[in-house]
Amino acid sequence: xxxxxxxxxxxxxxxxxxxxxxxxxxxxxxxxxxxxxxxxxxxxxxxxxxxxxxxxxxxxxxxxxxxxxxxxxxxxxxxxxxxxxxxxxxxxxxxxxxxxxxxxxxxxxxxxxxxxxxxxxxxxxxxxxxxxxxxxxxxxxxxxxxxxxxxxxxxxxxxxxxxxxxxxxxxxxxxxxxxxxxxxxxxxxxxxxxxxxxxxxxxxxxxxxxxxxxxxxxxxxxxxxxxxxxxxxxxxxxxxxxxxxxxxxxxxxxxxxxxxxxxxxxxxxxxxxxxxxxxxxxxxxxxxxxxxxxxxxxxxxxxxxxxxxxxxxxxxxxxxxxxxxxxxxxxxxxxxxxxxxxxxxxxxxxxxxxxxxxxxxxxxxxxxxxxxxxxxxxxxxxxxxxxxxxxxxxxxxxxxxxxxxxxxxxxxxxxxxxxxxxxxxxxxxxxxxxxxxxxxxxxxxxxxxxxxxxxxxxxxxx
Numbered sequence: 001x002x003x004x005x006x007x008x009x010x011x012x013x014x015x016x017x018x019x020x021x022x023x024x025x026x027x028x029x030x031x032x033x034x035x036x037x038x039x040x041x042x043x044x045x046x047x048x049x050x051x052x053x054x055x056x057x058x059x060x061x062x063x064x065x066x067x068x069x070x071x072x073x074x075x076x077x078x079x080x081x082x083x084x085x086x087x088x089x090x091x092x093x094x095x096x097x098x099x100x101x102x103x104x105x106x107x108x109x110x111x112x113x114x115x116x117x118x119x120x121x122x123x124x125x126x127x128x129x130x131x132x133x134x135x136x137x138x139x140x141x142x143x144x145x146x147x148x149x150x151x152x153x154x155x156x157x158x159x160x161x162x163x164x165x166x167x168x169x170x171x172x173x174x175x176x177x178x179x180x181x182x183x184x185x186x187x188x189x190x191x192x193x194x195x196x197x198x199x200x201x202x203x204x205x206x207x208x209x210x211x212x213x214x215x216x217x218x219x220x221x222x223x224x225x226x227x228x229x230x231x232x233x234x235x236x237x238x239x240x241x242x243x244x245x246x247x248x249x250x251x252x253x254x255x256x257x258x259x260x261x262x263x264x265x266x267x268x269x270x271x272x273x274x275x276x277x278x279x280x281x282x283x284x285x286x287x288x289x290x291x292x293x294x295x296x297x298x299x300x301x302x303x304x305x306x307x308x309x310x311x312x313x314x315x316x317x318x319x320x321x322x323x324x325x326x327x328x329x330x331x332x333x334x335x336x337x338x339x340x341x342x343x344x345x346x347x348x349x350x351x352x353x354x355x356x357x358x359x360x361x362x363x364x365x366x367x368x369x370x371x372x373x374x375x376x377x378x379x380x381x382x383x384x385x386x387x388x389x390x391x392x393x394x395x396x397x398x399x400x401x402x403x404x405x406x407x408x409x410x411x412x413x414x415x416x417x418x419x420x421x422x423x424x425x426x427x428x429x430x431x432x433x434x435x436x437x438x439x440x441x442x443x444x445x446x447x448x449x450x451x452x453x454x455x456x457x458x459x460x461x462x
Contacts, residue, residue: 030084030085030155030156030157031155031156031157031158032153032154032155033077033081033154033155033156033158034055034075034077034134034152034153034154035055035056035057035153036055036056036057036377036379037055037075037076037077037078038052038075038076039051039052039054039055039063039073039074039075039076039152040073040074040076040311040312040315041063041065041071041072041073041074041315042065042070042071042072042073043065043066043068043071043146044063044064044065044066044315045064045065045066045067045146045148046064049062049063049064049148050063050315050317050372051063051073051315051317052317052370052372053372053373054073054149054150054151054152055075055151055152055153056372056377057151058372058377059089059150059151060373061150061372061373062091062148062149062150063147063148063149063152064091064093064146064147064148065138065146065147065148066146067141067144067145067146068146069138069139069140069141070137070138070139071137071138071146071147072135072136072137072138073135073136073147073149073152074103074106074133074134074135074136075133075134075135075152075154076106076132076133077131077132077133077134077154077158077160078132078158078160079132079158079159079160080104080130080131080132080158080159081130081131081132081154081156081157081158081159081160082129082130082156082157083102083112083127083128083129083130083131083134083154083155083156084126084127084128084155084156084157085124085125085126085127085154085155085156086100086113086124086125086127086134086136086152086153086154086155087122087123087124087125087151087153087155088122088123088125088136088149088151088152088153089122089149089150089151089152089153090120090121090122090123090148090149090150091148091149091150092120092143092145092148093141093142093143093145093146093147093148094118094119094120094121094141094142094143094147094148095118095120095136095138095139095140095141095142095147096116096117096118096140096141096142097115097116097117097118097138097139097140098114098115098118098136098137098138098139098140099111099113099114099115099136099137099139100112100113100125100127100129100134100135100136100137101134101135101136101137102129102130102131102133102134102135103131103132103133103134103135104131104132104133105132105133106132106133106309109135109137110129110131112127112128112129113125113127116140118142119142120142134154136149136152165357165358167362168362169360169361169362170358170360170361170362171298171300171358171359171360171361172357172358172359173296173299173356173357173358173359176356176357177293177296177354177356177357177382178356178357180356180381180382181381182286182291182353182375182376182377182378182381182383183286183288183290183291183375183376183383184288184375185287185288185290185291186287186288187287187288187289187290187436190436192448194289194436195438196283196436196437196438197283197284197289197292197432197433197434197435197436197437198281198282198283198284198432198433198437198438198439199281199282199428199431199432199433199437199439199440199441199443199454200279200280200281200282200439200440200441201231201251201252201253201256201258201280201281201282201441202251202252202253202277202278202279202280202441203230203231203249203250203251203252203256203260203277203278203280204230204250204251204274204276204277204278205228205229205230205250205273205274205278206229206230206231206232206233206235206249206250207228207229207233207235207236208228208229208264208271208273209226209227209228209264209271210226210227210229210236211223211224211225211226211227212224212227212235212236212237213227213237213261213415214235214236214237214238214239214240214259214417215300215301215302215360215364215415215417216302216364216415217237218237218238219237219238220237221236221237221238222237223237225263225264225306225405225406226263226264226271226405227261227262227263227264227405227415228261228262228263228264228265228271228273228274229259229260229261230250230251230260230261230274230278230280231249231250231251231256231257231258231259231260231419232244232247232248232249232250232257232258232259232417232419233247233248233249233250234246234247234248235247235259235261235417239259239417241297241298241419244257244259244417244419245257245297245419247419251441252277252441252459253424253441253455253459253460254421254458254459254460255420255421255423255424255425255459255460255461256419256420256421256424256425257419257420257421258416258417258418258419258420259415259416259417259419260280260389260414260415260416260417261414261415262389262391262412262413262414262415263306263404263405263406263411263412263413264404264405265344265393265395265402265403265404265405266401266402266403266404266405267395267401267402268401272393272394272395272402273393274391274392274393274394275392275393275394278389278390278391278392279390280387280388280389280390281386281387281388281390282385282386282387282428282429282432282433283349283352283385283386283387283388283433284352284383284385284386284433285318285349285351285352285353285370285371285374285383285385285386286352286353286371286374286375286376286383287374287375288374288383289433289434289436290434291383292352292383292384292385292429292433292434293382293383293384293429294384294385294420294422294425294426294429295384295385295418295420295425296359296418297418297419297420297422298359298417298418298419299354299359299360299384299416299418300359300360300364300415300416300417300418301350301351301360301364301365301367301368301415301416302364302365302413302414302415303318303348303349303350303351303387303389303413303414303415303416304316304348304412304413304414305411305413306406306407306411306413307411308410308411308413309410310332310333310408310410312410313332313409313410313411313412314332314410316348317351317370318348318349318350318351318370318386319347319348319349319388320347320348320349321346321347321348322346322347323335323344323345323346323409324344324345324346325338325339325342325343325344325345325396326338326339326342327339331409332409332410333408333409333410334399334402334403334408334409335399336398336399336400337397337398337399338395338396338397338399339396340396340397341396342396343392343393343394343395343396344392344393344395344396344399344402345390345391345392345393346389346390346391346409346412347388347389347390347391348388348389348412348413348414349386349387349388350368350386350387350388350389350414350416351365351368351369351370351386352368352370352371352376352383352384352385352386352387353368353369353370353371353376353377353380353381353382353383353384354367354368354369354380354382354383354384355367355368355369355379355380355381355382356380356381356382364415367380368380371383385429385433387416389414423461424455424460424461427443427454427455427461428443428454428455430454431443431451431453431454432445432454435451437451439453439454441455441459442454442455442456442457442459443455
């Protein structure tokens with residue numbers, strides 16, 4: 001059951017409350033530290049109420065929990081901070097009893113405020129504490145629903161040193177894409193209805209067991225854990241856009257020379273490689289699929305983290321279906337056993353909103369963002385294709401020795417270095433994503449054959 005209690009007037013009131021909070025922040029010595037930071041929650045009510053929606057600065061999005069006690073939401077401030085104030089903007093479903101806690105590592109928590117008798121609405125709490133992580137722990141709900149927060153705002157003073165946006169590690173787009181306003185439109189209904197907005201890139205393994213990563217460790221051969229590479233056949237630590245453009249590809253579509261790579265799967269000490277072409281989806285991550293634009297040449301980023309915890313993998317902002325084999329699905333670590341003859345599969349979606357300014361940033365993530373409720377945030381207004389890895393490894397039976405070169409199953413992550421031929425990628429995005437089709441690598445929708453294909457029988461532009 002979806003929680004839709006608040007009338008439109010409530011959103012207007014909340015917008016005013018957010019403005020007041022912002023003015024208070026400007027007048028005080030403290031700073032709003034939580035907005036736009038990574039957030040994690042104990043549970044999510046539905047796919048439209050993620051934890052990140054409570055720190056996005058928007059009055060029309062929210063985090064909603066399951067209808068049980070206790071529940072929590074935490075925000076990672078990125079560095080140790082002195083916390084002076086917390087502002088909670090509740091929807092109708094609020095916390096009657098809760099705690100505000102801080103932590104240096106996200107594991108050990110110190111309670112800096114306890115409250116009973118909460119009444120919801122907008123609560124401004126004066127606190128004193130320090131930590132990198134701040135958590136709201138709800139212990140008693142005020143309604144029969146879960147907990148529902150429009151905004152979870154943390155104020156204070158951070159120890160982080162502001163980073164320049166033009167220093168080492170920043171790769172600028174040339175030209176930048178500016179003046180874009182995220183689309184909030186809903187495409188008109190069609191007959192037959194639009195059910196997919198995607199095309200496939202089918203790419204086989206191109207290089208194996210190479211301890212290189214030209215995004216995270218450029219020009220440092222052997223500095224990374226072992227990777228399995230797909231797509232471009234020349235990817236190595238010294239790769240650049242120019243060298244990759246001159247390389248070959250293991251993808252079915254000759255125009256896709258993108259470098260895709262992920263940690264190598266190991267069974268004991270034996271590497272296990274995906275067999276045959278793997279499915280890499282290019283989808284719309286936003287509701288208005290007509291607004292999606294092709295990647296710029298040289299855009300690169302990392303999806304997930306080798307240091308992720310199980311919860312961070314499970315509750316990542318994008319769609320994560322986890323691991324499956326046989327009839328076992330939605331596992332957040334590699335299953336202990338898989339039926340003989342089956343394959344281990346994983347699906348993990350990438351962010352699909354770009355800031356329009358940088359092809360890469362020092363953390364290889366900040367220039368990209370996930371949509372919130374199907375709309376790109378104002379900080380990352382350019383909707384680009386949402387890549388989704390669907391990988392399959394031929395391993396089954398006793399899986400106790402199966403792991404990635406980066407660690408446990410939830411350390412799974414992947415890298416993308418875009419080297420598509422621009423006209424080919426533009427044709428596929430326009431025909432399949434903007435056109436609302438479910439396309440194969442040729443840009444052909446088997447269920448709507450009358451719409452034709454974007455590429456010819458050789459997977460090239462006609």
